[in-house]
Amino acid sequence: MITIWGGQTSRSIRAVWLLEEMGLPYCLRHVDMLAAEKDPAWLAVNPGDFLPALQDGDVTMVESVAIMEYLMGRYGPTLLQPSPDDAAFPTYQQFLHMGEAGLATLIMVPLVSGFIAPEVERDNWGARWARECVERRLLLVRRQLAAAPYMAGDRFTAADISVTYALNLAANHAGFVLSDAEQGYLTRTTGRNAYTRAIDRSHEGVAA
Incomplete structure (x- = not known):
């Protein structure tokens, strides 16, 4: 089991x-x-x-x-999981890993600073830098959503599980404001049974 x-x-x-x-x-x-x-x-x-x-x-x-x-x-x-010979495979791989390495890990810096750090240290340089990095990476998510409904194209994949967690973390716990496209995307992914x-x-x- x-x-x-x-x-x-x-x-x-x-x-x-x-x-x-x-x-x-x-x-x-x-x-x-x-x-x-x-x-x-x-x-x-x-x-x-x-x-x-x-x-x-x-x-x-x-x-x-x-x-x-x-x-x-x-x-x-x-x-x-698209097969390696699928045209969607490279995009799938990118967003599968970006959901953690490029988004969620960086989101944790302003999140933890905001909840745990002393008041005078919450808006620190590291937290601001991490927030700016996340905002830049979200541009890649928005570009993808302008072209397709999911991170790897027309169908839901594990890349969407990865990115959905990161976007929920950003919006619900770290004070990020999501675009209409991102909010619509989350409605699609989290609406699954x-x-x-x-x-x-x-x-x-x-x-x-």
């Missing part, structure tokens, strides 16, 4: 959403990242103490995009 260690608003939603899209059985184990004492079972899986993590038999992995690639490679083929199921699963068993 595939096990995903995750939290309500963490990057684990990428893996859970992908599993729902692929119709694969899995178990979700919640991790309280704010707990004063961390679950030793969790730290044995990922001593780095960041989400998500995957266990699949003898395989243990962290990093949400790598987990998605593993699942599609191991349990595919799937339409969520698999996304709804993934969100519901991510909230199961979590205290209010």
Whole structure:
């Protein structure tokens, strides 16, 4: 059985959403990242103490995009991943990784600065620089949406799972203002039944 260690608003939603899209059985184990004492079972899986993590038999992995690639490679083929000879493959690869490396990772800098840093340090140079970098990268997302409904063209792929997480993180937690095109895009991606199921699963068993 595939096990995903995750939290309500963490990057684990990428893996859970992908599993729902692929119709694969899995178990979700919640991790309280704010707990004063961390679950030793969790730290044995990922001593780095960041989400998500995957266990699949003898395989243990962290990093949400790598987990998605593993699942599609191991349990595919799937339409969520264009084949290398597909004309959409290069664009798919770009946005699959940009969703994390070019967007979500940078979004975390102003997000954490805004919520955790002392008041006088919240609008710091690093946070401003990261915000400017994100805004520039969002121009690539907007250019793509001007040409196609999804990140890899006319069909939904794992690249959309990656980018959707980043855009939701930006708008809901880091104060970014999304364009009409980006908001319409999120309506399309988060309107999928698999996304709804993934969100519901991510909230199961979590205290209010």
